[in-house]
Amino acid sequence: MGVAVMKLRNPPVNSLSLECLTEFTISLEKLENDKSIRGVILTSECPGIFSAGLDLLEMYGRNPAHYAEYWKNVQELWLRLYTSNMILVSAINGASPAGGCLLALCCDYRVMADNPKYTIGLNESLLGIVAPFWFKDMYVNTIGHREAERALQLGTLFSPAEALKVGVVDEVVPEDQVHSKARSVMTKWLAIPDHSRQLTKNMMRKATADNLIKQREADIQNFTSFISKDSIQKSLHMYLEKLKQKKG
Numbered sequence: 001m002g003v004a005v006m007k008l009r010n011p012p013v014n015s016l017s018l019e020c021l022t023e024f025t026i027s028l029e030k031l032e033n034d035k036s037i038r039g040v041i042l043t044s045e046c047p048g049i050f051s052a053g054l055d056l057l058e059m060y061g062r063n064p065a066h067y068a069e070y071w072k073n074v075q076e077l078w079l080r081l082y083t084s085n086m087i088l089v090s091a092i093n094g095a096s097p098a099g100g101c102l103l104a105l106c107c108d109y110r111v112m113a114d115n116p117k118y119t120i121g122l123n124e125s126l127l128g129i130v131a132p133f134w135f136k137d138m139y140v141n142t143i144g145h146r147e148a149e150r151a152l153q154l155g156t157l158f159s160p161a162e163a164l165k166v167g168v169v170d171e172v173v174p175e176d177q178v179h180s181k182a183r184s185v186m187t188k189w190l191a192i193p194d195h196s197r198q199l200t201k202n203m204m205r206k207a208t209a210d211n212l213i214k215q216r217e218a219d220i221q222n223f224t225s226f227i228s229k230d231s232i233q234k235s236l237h238m239y240l241e242k243l244k245q246k247k248g
């Protein structure tokens with residue numbers, strides 16, 4: 001029926017390394033150019049994890065040129081996903097912090113597994129970093145200004161039930177039904193003529209995407225100087241240590 005399933009697979013946690021981001025963007029572009037594909041279901045092959053978000057090791061202990069290159073690719077993937085002509089449905093079958101949540105927010109519809117261990121949200125402030133304005137804009141578009149303001153400051157990671165209530169996800173279903181539900185949602189969206197749906201999507205999202213497009217270079221510079229700061233590198237170091245300790 002012209003639907004592709006994209007499964008993220010970058011073990012152990014589906015972090016978005018530079019390589020993973022680049023492959024993702026290329027795959028998406030191929031699907032976009034394939035006239036037989038009208039929709040994509042985005043999901044994960046890592047058990048219990050949708051995506052751990054941006055790869056912290058791409059933002060820690062590297063040089064400014066690397067940060068700039070990485071950020072350019074993060075922007076590129078976001079612009080392509082958010083403005084895709086295809087119908088994107090996410091089947092969120094695991095934890096989805098920060099960049100993981102970003103991927104889900106780019107979709108037209110979000111189905112999440114009803115497992116309270118899985119959380120979703122833009123938790124950047126907990127890491128001592130700040131969600132960029134375009135992450136914020138997309139959050140506001142999805143859950144409204146007040147909820148976004150609170151969730152961004154607190155770095156809230158919502159349980160599936162909370163995420164549903166606030167509107168971060170559209171539907172929560174038993175874990176074994178995430179894929180079948182995503183498929184049935186897709187069928188409903190496929191019934192709408194592409195040209196009218198695409199123009200409507202464009203009308204809703206263009207201003208947000210254009211806001212980044214008109215200042216892409218400045219955003220790269222901002223990211224690079226922010227992430228290069230000693231204080232920010234220290235915060236990331238502490239966060240990585242905390243992740244390690246949790247294990248031990």
Ligand SMILES: CCCCCCCCC/C=C/C(=O)SCCNC(=O)CCNC(=O)[C@H](O)C(C)(C)COP(=O)(O)OP(=O)(O)OC[C@H]1O[C@@H](n2cnc3c(N)ncnc32)[C@H](O)[C@@H]1OP(=O)(O)O
Pocket residue numbers: 012013015049051052053054055056057095097098099100123124127129130131132222223226227240243244246247
């Ligand atoms: C002005 C403009 C300003 C711009 C300012 C800058 C803006 C930046 C925007 C940032 C966006 C982001 O997405 S920042 C990324 C945010 N992501 C997170 O906070 C997720 C952190 N991770 C977790 O919470 C957990 O790992 C979780 C995903 C739930 C899985 O838990 P598990 O118990 O299954 O697994 P763990 O034992 O924790 O992790 C397994 C290994 O993976 C590593 N790992 C986990 N998440 C990772 C990650 N995102 N990147 C790299 N590595 C990661 C751990 O360190 C472990 O490494 P080893 O110990 O070596 O095995």
